[in-house]
Amino acid sequence: MISCILKTQSKILYTFLLALVVSFGAFAQASEQAEVAQKGVDPGATEGAEVTTGDPAVISAGEALFKNNCAVCHSAGSDVIVGPGLQGVTKKRSESWLISWTKNSQALIQSGDADAVAIYNEFNKQAMPSFAFSDDEIKSIFAYIDSGKGAVSAPVAGPEGAVAGENVGTDAVGAIGGYLDIVLVVLIIVLIVLVVTLLLITSLLKNYLNKNRQLNEYDAEVVNQRFDFSKVYKSNAVRTLVVLIFVVVLLDLTIEKTMGIGIQQGYAPKQPIAFSHKLHAGEHQIDCNYCHTTVYESKSASIPSANICMNCHSQVKTESAEIQKIYRAIERNEPIQWVRIHNLPDLAYFNHSQHTQVGGVECQTCHGPIQEMDVVYQYSPLTMGWCIDCHRETPLNTEGNGYYDKLVELHESSSKGAFTVSSNGGSECSKCHY
Ligand code: HEC
Ligand code: HEC
Ligand code: HEC
Ligand code: HEC
Ligand code: HEC
Ligand code: HEC
Structure with missing residues (x-):
């Protein structure tokens, strides 16, 4: 009867351990799903909208362009952000004026255009950046402003609206994660309390039995048994197992470390100014090439000079200590000392324009979700194997490029796979390699 009690007791313990393992598994799975849901957010999706005739399409193309390029400084309503609210601007100015202003406001001001000079002076001679858009693209932006769609959700229009939507998703995901955390903690506390209670009951029972009952030899042995740990660690099987595990772990670490020499994946140095891509490229949806100006045209992507920051920060957050660092750099005429993250050895040649412009590869394919990073880290290994794997798998975009016709023909006659x-x-x- 006594051994029966002890057995049920261990059964209860066993059941709770099982419950713990199961709930832990469920937790891991849920947080994995949460991660996937977060990665699904793709603010880059609206980039490069085509302008076609037909009003709604033009307006939505204009909306994307406006939100990506203008909304950091302009509302589509009447509020002043950095520049004036643009509601009704098409009534005030001619179409050709708006086009030349958007393409290059400085040129228009210098030509002595009275309206241009007046608005420039009104806004304390802040230079608006130039935009290399086609006439149709610019027309679509003003078609969007005219439609009044952006004016409704006005105060600090575009980006904030978009941000709100995105945050809801992330918050919900965060809430699920937080909720699971709490459940897990409660479960663990309950388990600990249970184990302690059970141990207390056992010792009470044991005392009671030893004192008040006449036990036969067998029962006495069961009641007073002790678990002998020394027997376990002295056994040969256990010793061999421990040595084996130790050797495997050591081997694994060595291999990982030697293979990893020179690989900086995950490298995320602290930068001199707490600049956040999540804030600028994510929430405010500033185009990558607004700052990395040469990424579509040349080998290097370029890091923005302090002047580019000043396009906005001559007005935005001027009191912030971090922004004051930009002013100090300009006063002293020194560049900001950003710490370089990605760096191939000199023996390898890599060209951005070849990949971004010609190959049409997205920044995120190689750099990861930059628009979600407060601090940039190196997302890809940048090894030779990484470069070549992608070259083997990626079909070359030969569409409408006469240069490739003969090559593709030749390739198709000699082999089956895609023209990569x-x-x-x-x-x-x-x-x-040079
Ligand atoms: C970095 C901030 C900034 C960005 C980005 C920006 N602007 Fe401006 N914009 C200004 C400022 C400041 C003015 C006021 C004139 C001046 O100081 O040059 C202005 C003036 C204008 C005006 C003249 C308004 C009037 O009342 O005459 C138009 C039109 C305009 N911007 C259109 C655009 C469009 C279209 C875009 C996006 C393609 C854009 N702006 C992006 C800062 C910006
Ligand atoms: C408002 C300006 C701005 C915008 C917009 C911006 N960046 Fe940056 N980027 C910077 C600055 C400044 C640095 C250097 C500081 C740092 O690493 O955070 C940088 C650094 C980087 C680096 C690391 C460079 C290195 O040292 O190896 C990458 C990669 C990068 N940006 C990619 C992007 C991508 C992709 C986008 C668009 C989704 C983007 N950036 C948008 C300003 C910008
Ligand atoms: C096109 C406009 C624009 C450009 C260009 C820009 N920023 Fe910003 N920046 C913003 C906006 C908008 C905010 C958010 C302000 C707020 O939260 O109210 C911001 C916020 C910041 C902050 C956070 C300030 C704080 O204390 O909260 C830092 C730091 C910063 N920017 C640095 C930079 C640097 C460095 C550059 C140049 C590489 C740069 N920014 C270029 C628009 C810009
Ligand atoms: C095919 C992969 C790939 C794509 C696509 C790509 N990059 Fe890079 N990026 C790299 C590599 C590799 C380096 C390191 C280059 C070096 O050290 O010479 C780098 C470096 C950078 C740097 C540091 C400065 C420099 O030029 O060395 C910035 C900033 C950057 N990338 C921004 C971008 C932006 C913005 C985009 C999208 C418009 C982009 N990259 C697309 C692979 C890529
Ligand atoms: C698609 C581009 C690419 C091609 C093609 C390529 N390499 Fe590399 N190679 C690289 C890059 C990038 C590195 C630097 C990798 C690193 O720093 O880990 C590199 C590094 C090397 C190194 C230095 C050793 C090391 O791991 O750092 C040697 C040697 C080398 N490559 C030889 C070759 C030979 C031989 C070929 C032709 C069979 C070749 N590579 C083809 C991109 C390439
Ligand atoms: C995400 C895929 C991807 C990665 C990663 C990648 N490339 Fe490429 N690469 C491409 C594509 C696509 C093209 C073809 C562009 C075109 O249409 O010409 C290309 C073309 C090239 C070319 C020109 C080849 C030719 O035939 O003229 C060079 C050189 C090159 N890549 C170097 C590199 C190096 C070095 C790395 C690693 C540091 C790298 N690439 C990583 C996709 C990639």
Whole structure:
């Protein structure tokens, strides 16, 4: 009967341990799903909208352009942000004026145009950046402003609206994570309390039995048994197992470390100014090439000079200690000392325009979700294997490019697979090594 009590007791313990494992598994799965849901957010999706005729399409193309390029400084209503609210501007100015202003406001001001000079002076001679848009693209922006769609949700229009939507998703995901955390903590506390109670009951029972009952030999042994740990760790099987695990872990670490020499994946140095891509590229949806101006045209992506920051920060958050650092750098005429993150060895040649402009590869494919990073980290390993794997898998965009016609024909007659970057010689040593 006594051993029966002890058995039920261990059964209860066992059941709770099982429950713990199961709930832990569920927790891990849920947080994984949360992560996937978060990664699903893709603010880059609206980039590069095509302008076609037909009003709603034009307006929505204009909306995307406006939100990506103008909304940090302008509302589509009447509020002043950095520049004036643009509601009704098409009544005030001619279409050709608006087009030349948007393309290059400084040129218009210098030509002596009275309206341009007046608005420039009214806004304390702040230079509005120039935009290399086509006439149709600019027309679509003002078609959007005219439609009044942006004016309704006015105060600090565009980006804030978009941000609100995005945050709801993230918050909900965060809430699920937080809720699971609480459940887990409560479960663990309950388990600890249970174990302690059970132990107390056991010792009470044991005392009671030893004192008040005449036990036979067998029962006495069961009641007073002690678990002998020394027997376990002295056993050969256990010792071999421990040594084996130790060796495997050591081997794994060594291999990982040697393979990782020179690889800086995950590198996220502290920067001299707490500049956040999440805030600028994510929430305020500033285009990457607004700051990394050469990324579509040349080998290097370029890091923005302090002057680019000043386009906005001559007005935005001027009191912030972090922004004051920009002013100090300009006063002293020194560049901001950003710490370089991505850095290939000199023996390798990499060209941004070839990938972003010609190949049409998204920044995020190589740099990860930059628009969600407060501090930029190196997302990809940047190893030779990484470059070549992608070249082997990625079909070359040959559509409408006569240069490739003969090559594709030749490729299709000789082999079956797609015409990849590698088929075009993208795995030849000399393409990447000088
Ligand atoms: C960095 C801030 C900034 C950005 C981005 C910006 N602007 Fe401006 N904009 C200004 C400022 C400041 C003025 C006021 C004139 C001046 O100081 O140059 C202005 C003036 C204007 C005016 C003249 C308004 C009037 O009443 O005459 C138009 C039109 C205009 N911007 C359109 C645009 C469009 C379209 C975009 C996006 C493609 C854009 N702006 C992006 C800052 C900006
Ligand atoms: C408002 C200006 C601005 C915008 C917009 C911006 N960046 Fe940056 N970016 C910077 C500055 C400043 C740095 C250097 C400081 C740092 O690393 O955070 C930087 C650094 C980086 C780096 C790391 C460079 C290195 O040292 O290796 C990458 C990669 C990058 N940006 C990609 C992007 C991408 C992709 C986008 C668009 C989604 C983007 N940036 C939008 C200003 C900007
Ligand atoms: C096109 C406009 C624009 C440009 C260009 C820009 N920023 Fe910003 N920046 C903003 C806006 C908008 C905010 C958010 C202000 C707020 O939260 O009210 C901000 C916030 C910041 C903050 C946070 C300030 C604080 O104390 O909360 C820092 C730091 C910053 N920017 C640094 C930079 C640097 C460095 C550059 C140049 C590489 C730069 N910004 C370029 C628009 C811009
Ligand atoms: C095919 C992969 C790939 C794509 C796509 C890509 N980058 Fe890079 N990026 C790199 C590599 C590799 C480096 C390191 C280059 C070096 O050290 O010479 C780098 C470096 C950078 C740097 C640091 C400055 C420099 O030029 O070395 C910035 C900033 C940057 N990238 C921004 C961007 C932006 C913005 C985009 C999208 C418009 C983009 N990158 C698209 C692979 C990529
Ligand atoms: C995400 C995929 C991807 C990654 C990663 C990538 N590339 Fe590329 N690369 C491409 C594509 C796509 C093209 C073809 C562009 C075109 O249409 O010409 C290309 C073309 C090239 C070319 C020109 C090849 C030729 O035939 O002229 C060179 C050189 C190159 N890449 C170097 C690199 C290096 C160096 C790295 C690693 C640091 C790298 N690439 C990483 C996708 C990638
Ligand atoms: C698509 C671009 C690309 C091609 C093609 C390529 N490499 Fe590389 N290679 C790289 C990059 C990037 C690195 C630097 C990797 C690093 O720093 O880990 C590199 C590094 C190296 C190194 C230095 C050793 C090391 O790991 O740092 C050697 C040697 C080398 N490559 C030889 C070759 C030979 C031989 C070929 C032709 C069979 C070749 N590579 C083709 C991109 C390429």
